[in-house]
Amino acid sequence: MATVKDAIKEIKLFFRFDLGKKGTIIQVTPHPGEWKVLVEATDTMWDSTKDYRIIHERNIYEVDIDKQLNIEGYRRVGRRGKDGEIEEFSYARSIAKEDRSLNKNMVKEIAQEIAKNIPGGIGIRVREKGGMELPQTFIDPIEETQMNYNFDRLGEVKKTEQKVDKAVERLKAFKKTKRK
Amino acid sequence: MVTKTGAKNRRAKRAEATVEKDLGKGLDVGTAFIYCAEREKGNIVFRRQRDAFFNIEPGDFTKKMLNKINVKYIEKDGSLYVIGDEAMEMANIFHRELRRPLRKGVISPSEKESLPMIELIIQSVIGRPKCKGEIVYYSVPAAPLDADFDIIYHENIVKRFLEKAGYTPKPINEGMGIIFSELADEEFTGIGISFGAGMVNMCLSYMSVPVVSFSLSKSGDWIDEQVGIALGETASRVCEVKEKSLDLTNVKTQSHIETALAIYYDNLINYVLKSIKQEFDNNPKLPRFTKPVTLVISGGTTMPKGFLVKFNKALSQVKFPMEIGKVKMASSPLHAVARGTLIAAITDQERLEGGPHPSV
Ligand SMILES: Nc1ncnc2c1ncn2[C@@H]1O[C@H](COP(=O)(O)OP(=O)(O)OP(=O)(O)O)[C@@H](O)[C@H]1O
Ligand SMILES: [Mg+2]
Numbered sequence: 001m002a003t004v005k006d007a008i009k010e011i012k013l014f015f016r017f018d019l020g021k022k023g024t025i026i027q028v029t030p031h032p033g034e035w036k037v038l039v040e041a042t043d044t045m046w047d048s049t050k051d052y053r054i055i056h057e058r059n060i061y062e063v064d065i066d067k068q069l070n071i072e073g074y075r076r077v078g079r080r081g082k083d084g085e086i087e088e089f090s091y092a093r094s095i096a097k098e099d100r101s102l103n104k105n106m107v108k109e110i111a112q113e114i115a116k117n118i119p120g121g122i123g124i125r126v127r128e129k130g131g132m133e134l135p136q137t138f139i140d141p142i143e144e145t146q147m148n149y150n151f152d153r154l155g156e157v158k159k160t161e162q163k164v165d166k167a168v169e170r171l172k173a174f175k176k177t178k179r180k
Numbered sequence: 181m182v183t184k185t186g187a188k189n190r191r192a193k194r195a196e197a198t199v200e201k202d203l204g205k206g207l208d209v210g211t212a213f214i215y216c217a218e219r220e221k222g223n224i225v226f227r228r229q230r231d232a233f234f235n236i237e238p239g240d241f242t243k244k245m246l247n248k249i250n251v252k253y254i255e256k257d258g259s260l261y262v263i264g265d266e267a268m269e270m271a272n273i274f275h276r277e278l279r280r281p282l283r284k285g286v287i288s289p290s291e292k293e294s295l296p297m298i299e300l301i302i303q304s305v306i307g308r309p310k311c312k313g314e315i316v317y318y319s320v321p322a323a324p325l326d327a328d329f330d331i332i333y334h335e336n337i338v339k340r341f342l343e344k345a346g347y348t349p350k351p352i353n354e355g356m357g358i359i360f361s362e363l364a365d366e367e368f369t370g371i372g373i374s375f376g377a378g379m380v381n382m383c384l385s386y387m388s389v390p391v392v393s394f395s396l397s398k399s400g401d402w403i404d405e406q407v408g409i410a411l412g413e414t415a416s417r418v419c420e421v422k423e424k425s426l427d428l429t430n431v432k433t434q435s436h437i438e439t440a441l442a443i444y445y446d447n448l449i450n451y452v453l454k455s456i457k458q459e460f461d462n463n464p465k466l467p468r469f470t471k472p473v474t475l476v477i478s479g480g481t482t483m484p485k486g487f488l489v490k491f492n493k494a495l496s497q498v499k500f501p502m503e504i505g506k507v508k509m510a511s512s513p514l515h516a517v518a519r520g521t522l523i524a525a526i527t528d529q530e531r532l533e534g535g536p537h538p539s540v
Contacts, residue, residue, distance in 0.1 A: 017465055145296040148255040150247055154264070154304035155216065155227025158515070162224055164523050167364035171527045174368065174388040 002069050004028055007035050010069045015041060023061070034066040040080065060086055201310050204529035205347075206521030207318040208357065209302065209338055211282045211378030211401065212480065215518035216306045224522070226515045229305045233279040233297065234267035236260050254297050263301065271416045278416050283378060283401075286321060286334035299341045309346045315529045316347040317521040319354040321381050322393040325455060350528070353393050355383020357520030362476045362510050370474040371504075373452070374517060375481035377401045380452050384460075386467045396455055400481040403444040410440055428486030445487070449494045460501050472505025478516040482509060 002010075008025050015023030019041070027038040039061045058080035064072040078088040202219035216227045236242065238260035246253050251266045261279075262270055271278040281287065281294040306316065320335045335351050342349035358372030368388035374381045377400040383393040404415040404422065411418075421437045431442040460466060477491060488509055495507065510516035 013462070013464060017463065145256060147296060147300060149253065149300065150243075151252045151304060153227070153307055154252065154301060155214070155229040158226045158228070159220075160224050160226070160512075161222075162511070163222075164219075164224060164519065164526065167360065167523045168526045168530065170364045171360060171368070171388060171523060172531060175527065175531065 002067055004030075004035065006069060007037065007065050011037055011039060011063050011065060011071070014063070014071055014074075015039060026060070034064055034072065037063045037065060038077070039063055060088075203310055203314050203533075204522065204525035204527075205306060205309075205314065205316045206357075206518045206523070206525050207302075207306055207316055207338075207342070208354070208518040208521060209282075209318055209320075209334075210376050210517075211280070211286075212376070213514075214302060214305045215515060217515065217518040217522035218307075219522075219526070224519070226518060227305050228514065229301060230264045230268065231280070231282060231298065231301055232267045232271075233261040233263055233281070233294070234270045234276075235279060236262055236270070254300065256297065261297065263297075268416055268420065272414070272420055275414060275417075277414055286331055286378075287337055295337070299344075302338070302341050303345050306342070306345065306347075312346055313348045314346070315350065315525045315532070316342055317350050317352045317357075317524040317528070318342065319357050319517050319521055320351045321354055321379055321395045322383065323395065324379065324397050325394045325459070327397040350524075352521055352524055353383055353390055354381040354395075354517055355393050356385060356390050357517035357524075358476055358478045358510060359383060359385040359388075359390075360520035360523045361516045362478070362508075362520075363474060366474050369469075370476060371456075373456075373475070373477050373479075375399055375448075375452075375477065375479035377480065380448075380479075380481075382452070382456055384466075384473075386469075391465065391467060392459060392463055394455075394459060396452060398448060398451060399479075403441060403448060403481070406444050407437060407440045411437060413437065422484070423480075426484040428484050428490055430486070445484075445490060446494070448481075449491055453494055453498045457498050457500055466501060469502045472503040474506045474508070475504050476508055476510055476516075478510035478513045480514055482513050 008028065011025065012023055015021055021041045021043070023039040023041045025037060026040050029036045040058055041061060043057050043059050059076050060078040060080065061074055062077045063074040066072055078086050081087045202221075204219075206217040208215040208217075210231075212230060212232070214229045214231050218225055233254075238255065238258060242260065243253070243255070246262065252263050254261045254263060261267075268278055279294075281298050287295070287298060309316075318338055320338075321331055323331060339349045339351065354374050354376075355372040358374055359368050359370060362372070363370045363385070369386050370384075372383050372385065379395045379397055380399045381393070381395045384391045400419075400422075401415070404419045407413070407418045408415040418437055418441070421435070422441055425434070426438055426441055427434070428442055428445060431438050475495075477488070482488070482491075488507070492507055495504065512519070
C-alpha cells in the first residue's frame with residue numbers, strides 16, 4: 001500500500017515530467033481511497049497586451065491521487081496573491097466535484113496540452129527568493145543606444161569541408177514519419 | 181501565358197536559387213562563447229566569438245591604438261569596452277576580472293545595461309540573413325536541476341534579437357544540438373552532454389525526440405572560480421592557464437594551478453555522472469533501449485588532453501539503467517552544438533521550401 005510519502009513523490013514527478021514545472025506540496029488531506037494534495041507551482045505566461053513581458057503566477061493546484069498512486073484529477077484552485085495569501089477560486093472546487101469522473105487519460109491529455117503552452121518547455125524552474133515576492137521578468141524593448149564600434153562581422157572563422165547533408169536527410173525522414 | 185514548361189523552369193530555377201543561397205543558420209549562444217554555423221558554397225563556416233568585455237579608460241588616443249592593433253571595441257555611454265579574447269588578455273594584465281554578460285548559460289535579467297552590446301555581438305557573429313525570415317535555430321540550456329533561474333528570459337531575449345535582425349528564430353535544446361550533429365548514424369538516439377562554461381547540458385534522445393534533458397550549473401567557470409579561490413588567483417588567470425596548457429594526463433609535473441584544475445575536473449565529472457544517474461533512476465518514462473546507447477561528450481571544457489580517459493574511468497564506476505555502448509568525443513567539441521543547430525535549421529528550411537534539396 002502506498003504511503004503519503006509515495007504519493008508526494010508521485011505528484012512531484014507528475015508535475016515535473018507531465019506538467020513541466022516544479023511543484024511544492026503545501027498540504028495533504030487523506031480521504032477514503034485517496035489523498036487530496038494541494039500543490040503550489042509557478043506558471044509562466046506572456047502578457048499579450050504588452051509585448052516583451054512575461055508574467056509569473058504562483059498557482060495552487062489540487063490533485064487527487066488514489067492509493068494505487070493513480071492521478072485521478074487535477075485542477076487549479078487558487079493563486080498566491082501579491083500579499084502572500086492564497087486566493088481561492090471559489091468556482092474551482094464546485095466544478096471539481098463534478099469533475100470526478102475525469103478519466104486518467106484525459107487528465108494526461110489536458111496536462112500535456114497545458115505543458116505545451118508554457119513557453120520554454122519542460123522543466124522550468126523559477127527562482128523563489130525568500131518571502132512571497134513574485135518574480136516578474138520584464139523584457140524591455142532594447143532602447144536604441146548610441147554605440148560606436150570598430151567591426152563589422154565578428155568571430156574567429158573556421159571553415160570545414162565536412163558536409164551536413166546526410167544528417168539533414170536523415171532528420172527530414174524522422175520529421176516526416178512523425179508528422180503522419 | 182503560363183505554360184507547363186514555364187512552371188517547370190521556374191521550379192528548377194527556384195531549386196537552384198535555394199542551393200545557391202544555402203539558407204538556414206545555426207547559433208549557439210553560450211556562456212563564454214557565441215558560435216554561428218552556416219553554409220558557404222557547400223562548406224560549413226563556423227564563427228566563434230568570446231562574449232566578454234573589459235572596460236578601459238576611453239579616449240581618442242586609446243581608440244586609435246586599438247584600431248591599429250586590430251582590437252575590437254564598443255563605445256557606449258562614454259565608456260570603452262574591449263571585447264573578445266583581447267578583453268581576457270587585458271583583464272589578466274591588469275589582474276582584474278572580466279565582465280561576462282552571460283552567467284550560467286543565460287543572459288541574466290540584471291545585465292540589462294549590457295543588452296545592447298550583447299545584441300550587437302550576436303548580430304555581428306550571425307551576420308545578416310540571406311533572405312527575409314531565414315530560419316535560425318539557436319541553442320538554449322535545459323532547465324537547471326541544481327539552481328533556480330530563469331531560462332525563459334534568455335530564450336525570449338535572444339529570440340527578439342534575432343527577429344529584429346530579420347531572422348525566424350527557433351529555440352532548440354543544447355544537448356539536442358549535439359545529438360543532431362553527432363548521432364545521425366544512430367538514428368539520433370543517444371546521450372549528448374555539453375560541458376560548457378556556465379553549465380553542463382545533457383539530453384537523452386530517442387529517435388530524434390528529446391526524452392530527458394536538464395542542465396547543471398557547474399562547469400568550466402565553476403572550475404576556474406574554485407581553483408581561483410583555492411589559490412588566490414583571479415578566475416580569468418586560471419582560465420587562461422586552463423585553456424592554454426592544461427594536460428590532464430600529466431598534471432604531476434605541471435604548475436600548482438594545473439594540479440588544482442585536475443582535482444576540480446574529477447569533481448565535476450563525478451558530479452555530472454551522479455546527477456545523470458539520479459535523474460535516470462527517478463524517471464518513470466525512460467524508454468527501454470534494445471541496443472547499447474551511444475554517449476557523446478562535447479564543449480570547451482572537454483578540450484584538455486586526457487578528458488575522455490578521465491570521463492571513461494568515472495563512467496565505469498556508475499551504473500545507468502541502460503547499457504552504454506560507445507563513448508565518444510564530438511568530432512569538433514567546440515562546434516558540435518552550432519553544427520547541430522545548423523542541421524536543424526537546414527532541415528526546416530528545406531521542408532518549408534518543399535523543393536528539392538542539394539545533392540547528398
Ligand atoms: N582548450 C581548452 N582547454 C580547456 N578548457 C577550454 C578550452 N577551450 C575552452 N575551454 C573552456 O570551455 C568553456 C567554454 O566552452 P563552450 O564554448 O563549449 O561553452 P559555452 O557554450 O560558451 O558555455 P555554456 O554552454 O555553458 O553556456 C570555458 O570554460 C573555457 O574556459
Ligand atoms: Mg554551450
